[in-house]
Amino acid sequence: DAGVTQSPTHLIKTRGQQVTLRCSPKSGHDTVSWYQQALGQGPQFIFQYYEEEERQRGNFPDRFSGHQFPNYSSELNVNALLLGDSALYLCASSLARGGLERAFFGQGTRLTVV
Amino acid sequence: AQSVTQLDSHVSVSEGTPVLLRCNYSSSYSPSLFWYVQHPNKGLQLLLKYTSAATLVKGINGFEAEFKKSETSFHLTKPSAHMSDAAEYFCVVSELYSSASKIIFGSGTRLSIRP
Numbered sequence: 001d002a003g004v005t006q007s008p009t010h011l012i013k014t015r016g017q018q019v020t021l022r023c024s025p026k027s028g029h030d031t032v033s034w035y036q037q038a039l040g041q042g043p044q045f046i047f048q049y050y051e052e053e054e055r056q057r058g059n060f061p062d063r064f065s066g067h068q069f070p071n072y073s074s075e076l077n078v079n080a081l082l083l084g085d086s087a088l089y090l091c092a093s094s095l096a097r098g099g100l101e102r103a104f105f106g107q108g109t110r111l112t113v114v
Numbered sequence: 115a116q117s118v119t120q121l122d123s124h125v126s127v128s129e130g131t132p133v134l135l136r137c138n139y140s141s142s143y144s145p146s147l148f149w150y151v152q153h154p155n156k157g158l159q160l161l162l163k164y165t166s167a168a169t170l171v172k173g174i175n176g177f178e179a180e181f182k183k184s185e186t187s188f189h190l191t192k193p194s195a196h197m198s199d200a201a202e203y204f205c206v207v208s209e210l211y212s213s214a215s216k217i218i219f220g221s222g223t224r225l226s227i228r229p
Contacts, residue, residue, distance in 0.1 A: 003157070004157065035219075040222070041222065042204050042206075042219030042221050042222050043158070043204070043219045044219070045216075045217050056215075090157075090158065092158075099146065099208070099215070100148060100163075100206065100208050100217055101146075101160055104157070105158040105159075106157055107157050
């Protein structure tokens, strides 16, 4: 059973471009959360998706948007990229009623904005 | 307001000696507290969790943490460090609001192990 799978593993984009990151949750999980981890920092919560809707959102601008598909996989979209968006983006999957301790994290997508 | 502070950005110990990673938190409610470990190119892994059942929490790989409400601390310890413990460690606080949780990660402590 594969755990949480994220793609791509690495990505380089230019300032102003748009990017889409993908996450496949662990089998049986229906909730996906996204985090941004800047270099030397802890992960920061971006948003969480459940039943194809954004259920909760952290303190991130509208340039950050997401989507969840009927198979529970999810995408994170970032528009008008800034140099400060360079970070490791982590996806975590869980069951809707599961706490953080029941979440499984992917290895992340390393985004570099130049 | 909810916050978490990891007091050391880098800790270096010799193999076989004790490990102490310090974490202080601030919370308006009764929080859940966690420690996670992040090895290079691997996903975050849960070490242990505190939810008010017992102040001393035992986790995986010989780690444990003690919740001290009077000091608002949740320090992570291990009696004897192993080379494989070298990694980044994160203290996390989580509060439940209605049906949603607010999760805050600390900035991390990098643990280095000297042979």
